[in-house]
Amino acid sequence: MGGGRIVAGCLAPHPPHLVYAENPPQNEPSSEGGWEQLRWGYDRLRASLAEVDHDVVVILSPHWQTYVGTHLLGLEQFEGFSVDPVFPNLFRYTYDLTIDLDLAEGIHAEALAAGLDAHMMRNPDFRVDYGTITTAHLTDPEWSKPLVVISSNRSRHYYSVEVMQEMMAELGRATKKAIEASGKRAVVLASNSLSHRHFTTEPEVPEDMSHEHITSHAMHLWDMRIIDHMVNGRTKQLLDEMPEFTDQAIAETDGGALTWLLHALDLPEYKATLHGYGTVIGTGNAVVEWPAWRHQEGSA
Amino acid sequence: MTVVASFVVPVHPHPMLAPESNEGYGRLRAAFDEASARIEASGADLLIVYSTTWPSIIGHQIQADPNPVWNLVDHDFHELGTMHYDFDIDADFAHAWRDAAEGRGLTARTVNYHGFPIDVGSVVSLSLLNPGNRIPAVIVSSNVYANRTETTVLAKSCLDAAAAAGKKVAVVAAMSLSNRMFTRRIEPEEDRIHSLKDDEWNRKILQFLEDGRLEDVGQLSRTIHHQIRVQKVVAFKPMWFLSAMNDHRNDLTGEVLAYEALHGAGGAVIHLDPASNGRGDKEYDEENVEVFGGDRNVLDTDSEEQDTEDAPAAHPAPASNSGPALWDPVEGEDAVNTDTAPKPVGAYPHARRVGDMLYLSGVGPRQPGTNAIPGGPIHDGKGQALDYDIKAQTRAVVQNVERVLKEAGGSLENVVDVTSFLVDMDRDFAGYNEVWADTLGKVGPTRTTLAIRSLPTPIAVEMKVVAHLPQ
Numbered sequence A: 001m002g003g004g005r006i007v008a009g010c011l012a013p014h015p016p017h018l019v020y021a022e023n024p025p026q027n028e029p030s031s032e033g034g035w036e037q038l039r040w041g042y043d044r045l046r047a048s049l050a051e052v053d054h055d056v057v058v059i060l061s062p063h064w065q066t067y068v069g070t071h072l073l074g075l076e077q078f079e080g081f082s083v084d085p086v087f088p089n090l091f092r093y094t095y096d097l098t099i100d101l102d103l104a105e106g107i108h109a110e111a112l113a114a115g116l117d118a119h120m121m122r123n124p125d126f127r128v129d130y131g132t133i134t135t136a137h138l139t140d141p142e143w144s145k146p147l148v149v150i151s152s153n154r155s156r157h158y159y160s161v162e163v164m165q166e167m168m169a170e171l172g173r174a175t176k177k178a179i180e181a182s183g184k185r186a187v188v189l190a191s192n193s194l195s196h197r198h199f200t201t202e203p204e205v206p207e208d209m210s211h212e213h214i215t216s217h218a219m220h221l222w223d224m225r226i227i228d229h230m231v232n233g234r235t236k237q238l239l240d241e242m243p244e245f246t247d248q249a250i251a252e253t254d255g256g257a258l259t260w261l262l263h264a265l266d267l268p269e270y271k272a273t274l275h276g277y278g279t280v281i282g283t284g285n286a287v288v289e290w291p292a293w294r295h296q297e298g299s300a
Numbered sequence B: 001m002t003v004v005a006s007f008v009v010p011v012h013p014h015p016m017l018a019p020e021s022n023e024g025y026g027r028l029r030a031a032f033d034e035a036s037a038r039i040e041a042s043g044a045d046l047l048i049v050y051s052t053t054w055p056s057i058i059g060h061q062i063q064a065d066p067n068p069v070w071n072l073v074d075h076d077f078h079e080l081g082t083m084h085y086d087f088d089i090d091a092d093f094a095h096a097w098r099d100a101a102e103g104r105g106l107t108a109r110t111v112n113y114h115g116f117p118i119d120v121g122s123v124v125s126l127s128l129l130n131p132g133n134r135i136p137a138v139i140v141s142s143n144v145y146a147n148r149t150e151t152t153v154l155a156k157s158c159l160d161a162a163a164a165a166g167k168k169v170a171v172v173a174a175m176s177l178s179n180r181m182f183t184r185r186i187e188p189e190e191d192r193i194h195s196l197k198d199d200e201w202n203r204k205i206l207q208f209l210e211d212g213r214l215e216d217v218g219q220l221s222r223t224i225h226h227q228i229r230v231q232k233v234v235a236f237k238p239m240w241f242l243s244a245m246n247d248h249r250n251d252l253t254g255e256v257l258a259y260e261a262l263h264g265a266g267g268a269v270i271h272l273d274p275a276s277n278g279r280g281d282k283e284y285d286e287e288n289v290e291v292f293g294g295d296r297n298v299l300d301t302d303s304e305e306q307d308t309e310d311a312p313a314a315h316p317a318p319a320s321n322s323g324p325a326l327w328d329p330v331e332g333e334d335a336v337n338t339d340t341a342p343k344p345v346g347a348y349p350h351a352r353r354v355g356d357m358l359y360l361s362g363v364g365p366r367q368p369g370t371n372a373i374p375g376g377p378i379h380d381g382k383g384q385a386l387d388y389d390i391k392a393q394t395r396a397v398v399q400n401v402e403r404v405l406k407e408a409g410g411s412l413e414n415v416v417d418v419t420s421f422l423v424d425m426d427r428d429f430a431g432y433n434e435v436w437a438d439t440l441g442k443v444g445p446t447r448t449t450l451a452i453r454s455l456p457t458p459i460a461v462e463m464k465v466v467a468h469l470p471q
């Protein structure tokens, strides 16, 4: 097969609050809404992705945390019940998802070839992490596409942001190669927030938006700076500033997803589309799309 | 005695799922079995697990599902198999603990949700230490932002609840010593502690614990965290929890049942028996905190805007920023005044002599010179309540009484009658009474204790003292 490519890449964060606010049938708790700015951002992202023909969605979530290499879901199907360990009051979600096993194996093989430690996860009892479930739901509530799910290696914690970036650059390139070799059109999702300082208390009604705001001005400035880099195509500068951003904004980019995404997209110099920004329990979240297909020859 | 036994156990699934694949894993498993037998022999009727693999953000979470059942697969070591669990949780105790924690100023909540993901450290320790749910258990999370005060107070609230329920508790800290793993998969026979440095620090910790010096290890927590811990969380907390559960003692009877490598991390099974090892307790130099005063919000530039609206503020307000003006003590023929006692807040002397009797003006804890209040003021300049230490305030009152008596040529021995005033009898009587027993209680004056609405400065205790002091 030829013609495999990444047709779009997205920063698609996973606050379970957004699923909770939507009251989908899969989620047990019910709410009166909330976090509309971000949910409208996801509406715009979904509308945009609906225009882009694609076969598979590849997700890297910071809540499948692995210390021993990078892992990929390695069975054709996973079903289960995902409960957020921090916000179990908001997120108890019944899932049933399909894996594109060929592409997962392809990325695994390319990662090994690039010198990374990589493993296929083939235990059927494994519970898929709530970050993956949330991001997958928010981008495609119908679960209409097969997924490839990649763990977040915690090299940031074991070494440094710099080492994390090197590893995630390799993994991003390996992902790109495997997608190209697969002949498939893939949407690639980095499931992470930006600034990530939480409030340590929760209002009585979690969706009470009078309590919702960024935790500090410094966090806001960092988020706006990073978004500005994205929407102006300054990927290299963003990656250069990633160590400071990750440390100072305690950003969820520590899980490597954004660095991985930007390398899978081959360091885009075109402008990304900001679909929405909002805070969730104080953390900064942006929904951003790199419409790679617009910049590829002969595609539409 | 509330805590009848304490244990440190590792969090990795290998001793549970693959004890035969490596001799070290097998020895850890045997040590788990031995610890399990000791818990049974201890007569404990409640097992408390503080698990470092259960991180939380909104305060501490306490498991309150009476019967959590699930299949757990480790994020890294999924190839070892599935851990099925089916636990009996003491939900009543979980709720009582939450209430006690909130009573001490902490944010805490119980979780009771079908399918809640119980963490690997808790599953391994409960499965191996409490087979067949011999005794009910409760699991508590490790808050990622919590530091020593919060962790210590969490333990004290557990002791409050256990004492109220008349429980005999076995405490388990599910934790690694050094926690750096090999970042590539290794064969079981290749397993060893990740580095010599990690091994040396682990052995130092083991030696301390074998000597029963739990509080000393707690005091070393920050150093240990920097030396041999991957910086995943804010601090190395479980020793703070365990030490506070054991009254910050340094004379426990410790025994290391096993110490082995788990994919590079340091895993140990350690038994700490509350029986004194007879070697004598040791001093410690960090504060023994009783309540949590809330986040200090050190990152906020604007103190008007509080992240934590529910928690009482604990800004360390200088004591001299509020309260009435200070006066020089009134001089007079029979007056006794001294620079070593705090200045009056009105026109009166420190004491007045009438024959062999010395009558002291009301004495509070304020310090001469600085006007600071040991144990902290009871409210800030805006009247917002602050956390304070009644014992420290009471001790300071007694010291000030002693200073005035010394100026008059006497000592505490001369005190014959005391009237004490407390602004919060319910909160403070016990602490005040404890200090009294250690000081004036040994002299034996008559005493009357009254609850009053307030005192002129932000203090919680004042004493009116009469002494018999022959010239």
Ligand SMILES: [Fe+2]
Residues within 6 Å of the ligand: A014, A062, A063, A131, A193, A252
């Ligand atoms: Fe997250």
